[in-house]
Amino acid sequence: MTAATWPDARGRFGEFGGRYVPETLIGALQRLDLAAHEALADKRFGEALSLELESWVGRPTPLTRADRLGKAWGIDLWLKREDLAHTGAHKINNAMGQALLAQRLGASRVVAETGAGQHGVAVAAVCARLGLPCTVYMGAVDVERQAPNVQRMRLFGAEVVPVEAGDATLRAAIDEAMRAWVSDPEGTFYLLGSVVGPHPYPWLVREFQRVIGIEARRQFIQRTGVLPDACIACVGGGSNAIGLFHPFMDDPVELIGIEAGGASSVTHGRPGVLHGCYSMLLQDNDGQVLETHSVSAGLDYPGVGPEHAFLNISSNAYYYIVDDAEAVRALEECCGLEGILPALETAHALAGARNYGREHPGASVILGYSGRGDKDLDILAGVGQ
Amino acid sequence: MTAPPVGLATALENQLKHPKSGVPALVAYLTAGFPDRSAFPDLLRSVARVADAVEIGVPFTDPMADGITIQRTSRIALEDGVTLRWILDMLESVGRLEAPVLLMSYVNPLLAYGWDRLTDRAAEARVAGLIVPDLPWEECRPVRHRIEGAGMALVQLVSPLTPEPRLKTLCAASSGFVYAVTTTGTTGGEGNFAEIEDYLGRVSRHSAVPVCAGFGIRNALHVRQLAQHLDGVVVGSALLEVIERGQDPVRFLRSLRPAPSS
Numbered sequence: 001m002t003a004a005t006w007p008d009a010r011g012r013f014g015e016f017g018g019r020y021v022p023e024t025l026i027g028a029l030q031r032l033d034l035a036a037h038e039a040l041a042d043k044r045f046g047e048a049l050s051l052e053l054e055s056w057v058g059r060p061t062p063l064t065r066a067d068r069l070g071k072a073w074g075i076d077l078w079l080k081r082e083d084l085a086h087t088g089a090h091k092i093n094n095a096m097g098q099a100l101l102a103q104r105l106g107a108s109r110v111v112a113e114t115g116a117g118q119h120g121v122a123v124a125a126v127c128a129r130l131g132l133p134c135t136v137y138m139g140a141v142d143v144e145r146q147a148p149n150v151q152r153m154r155l156f157g158a159e160v161v162p163v164e165a166g167d168a169t170l171r172a173a174i175d176e177a178m179r180a181w182v183s184d185p186e187g188t189f190y191l192l193g194s195v196v197g198p199h200p201y202p203w204l205v206r207e208f209q210r211v212i213g214i215e216a217r218r219q220f221i222q223r224t225g226v227l228p229d230a231c232i233a234c235v236g237g238g239s240n241a242i243g244l245f246h247p248f249m250d251d252p253v254e255l256i257g258i259e260a261g262g263a264s265s266v267t268h269g270r271p272g273v274l275h276g277c278y279s280m281l282l283q284d285n286d287g288q289v290l291e292t293h294s295v296s297a298g299l300d301y302p303g304v305g306p307e308h309a310f311l312n313i314s315s316n317a318y319y320y321i322v323d324d325a326e327a328v329r330a331l332e333e334c335c336g337l338e339g340i341l342p343a344l345e346t347a348h349a350l351a352g353a354r355n356y357g358r359e360h361p362g363a364s365v366i367l368g369y370s371g372r373g374d375k376d377l378d379i380l381a382g383v384g385q
Numbered sequence: 386m387t388a389p390p391v392g393l394a395t396a397l398e399n400q401l402k403h404p405k406s407g408v409p410a411l412v413a414y415l416t417a418g419f420p421d422r423s424a425f426p427d428l429l430r431s432v433a434r435v436a437d438a439v440e441i442g443v444p445f446t447d448p449m450a451d452g453i454t455i456q457r458t459s460r461i462a463l464e465d466g467v468t469l470r471w472i473l474d475m476l477e478s479v480g481r482l483e484a485p486v487l488l489m490s491y492v493n494p495l496l497a498y499g500w501d502r503l504t505d506r507a508a509e510a511r512v513a514g515l516i517v518p519d520l521p522w523e524e525c526r527p528v529r530h531r532i533e534g535a536g537m538a539l540v541q542l543v544s545p546l547t548p549e550p551r552l553k554t555l556c557a558a559s560s561g562f563v564y565a566v567t568t569t570g571t572t573g574g575e576g577n578f579a580e581i582e583d584y585l586g587r588v589s590r591h592s593a594v595p596v597c598a599g600f601g602i603r604n605a606l607h608v609r610q611l612a613q614h615l616d617g618v619v620v621g622s623a624l625l626e627v628i629e630r631g632q633d634p635v636r637f638l639r640s641l642r643p644a645p646s647s
Contacts, residue, residue: 010523018524022449022519027547171447175448179570182569182571183569275447288494
């Protein structure tokens with residue numbers, strides 16, 4: 001069994017994962033699991049998804065060689081440009097996949113959570129396209145700091161519900177989306193945006209995000225004839241990282257996840273259960289979940305996908321931390337040298353690549369360039385002051 | 386060494402089968418340490434005098450099955466420094482209570498405490514059982530025997546959406562009682578019990594232990610509607626709201642149950 005073959009039938013990646021939810025949701029998760037396996041094995045579903053990804057999302061996204069930035073950092077740097085996918089981030093890959101599943105299951109409405117707002121925008125856009133009513137739960141703090149995305153969601157017809165409870169960020173938004181789902185598990189489809197949550201979500205979201213790594217691997221080999229030395233991506237819940245990593249899992253390629261300084265659950269967490277899965281979790285000695293603090297709303301999450309917890313403990317991937325200041329500096333360098341404005345989440349991966357370059361001069365790196373940074377201009381203005 | 390605590394789960398089952406006054410049995414839910422830690426032991430003692438069992442809620446930062454009332458009381462308790470350790474110490478020092486006590490907790494505080502330590506300490510504190518809303522059947526199997534081996538009940542929750550074969554399994558596996566969730570949704574809603582007679586009947590048929598319903602049970606009318614279909618009712622959010630308003634929880638609990646007809 002290689003690392004790429006997990007999860008098992010119980011939704012476990014080694015010891016991590018599982019399905020820790022109220023009994024009311026068990027049936028919905030079992031149906032989703034079954035329907036997802038059937039859909040992914042159904043050639044027609046695959047064709048419908050591919051057509052949407054190509055003609056509406058804009059896939060394949062380019063693999064851009066970042067010549068000047070790479071030179072500055074002493075590496076051969078390639079950016080897998082998910083910022084160029086429709087709505088500006090990788091989130092759309094999963095949103096489209098799951099929304100087609102929701103349609104197949106006959107769901108009457110979709111609920112979703114969002115942190116930075118990228119997943120919310122993707123879900124709102126997909127639901128507009130497919131004609132599905134959609135409610136997005138978003139922490140009140142995030143509603144404030146990601147206002148442009150709130151406006152986009154509303155233009156796409158989504159109802160955006162600010163969540164004041166708890167820490168009013170991504171984690172509170174997930175709590176609230178799950179409560180909405182528990183209230184109507186048969187008619188509501190919960191379109192979860194990261195590789196977290198109860199089985200089958202960590203697996204399902206990964207399957208819809210693998211397209212990142214499949215394309216990147218093919219594009220890199222086409223351009224260079226070899227494999228890269230490393231793949232680097234930021235990790236909050238970890239969907240863009242898993243999507244990039246997974247197709248390289250059996251290759252001699254270093255896989256590196258970059259966590260945000262104030263939200264480093266793989267590095268500083270302990271195993272525990274949050275939002276339906278057993279994974280690494282930032283918690284106190286009494287098992288209470290800690291509040292996180294990152295400049296990046298998309299990484300501001302105390303848990304992490306169970307597959308990352310497993311890849312870390314089995315040394316199939318390595319995880320490092322980048323702080324707010326390093327991320328902002330990398331963002332500025334990327335803007336100045338490449339003419340591309342990354343999301344603050346993506347900026348963490350960039351800073352990770354710069355740090356990697358110090359230890360591995362000349363290495364070739366594919367970087368999961370997960371999203372565009374327009375949404376972060378207000379935050380950047382604040383950081384600059 | 387304390388004596389083996391065998392029988393706490395059985396005592397709980399008996400109490401629910403033979404309520405103190407009238408039917409159905411009353412299971413009262415209190416968030417541990419709410420309204421504050423110093424007032425809680427007296428509150429617990431007085432509630433235990435009226436109720437047939439008391440569920441003590443272990444506060445958690447992310448209570449995904451709970452509505453706004455228990456979210457609020459949990460947050461207040463956490464801010465007041467309530468931990469599982471405090472709860473177990475309090476239970477040991479509070480003295481003999483007039484009703485069996487269960488802990489209702491999300492799984493993470495239990496994991497952090499450690500199952501072995503928990504089963505030892507909880508038995509010492511005369512905890513009759515555990516209710517863990519985010520530990521469904523598939524995930525509880527590794528710890529179920531350890532909990533029941535310590536003489537404690539592990540209460541299984543069932544929902545109106547649980548399919549028949551699974552319902553059979555869960556009812557057969559439950560100890561202490563079967564917790565029949567009345568509705569989809571979170572705790573603290575407004576009960577609508579018009580269409581659940583069939584469901585409650587099926588739960589009762591499959592259960593060897595008492596059946597108690599919970600979620601959305603707020604007043605005497607709700608209790609009367611449900612009384613004929615089951616052994617007990619769990620009252621949580623409505624009771625906490627009474628406490629929040631500074632009203633008398635004992636009086637409220639008494640008002641829920643019609644006087645036994647002679």
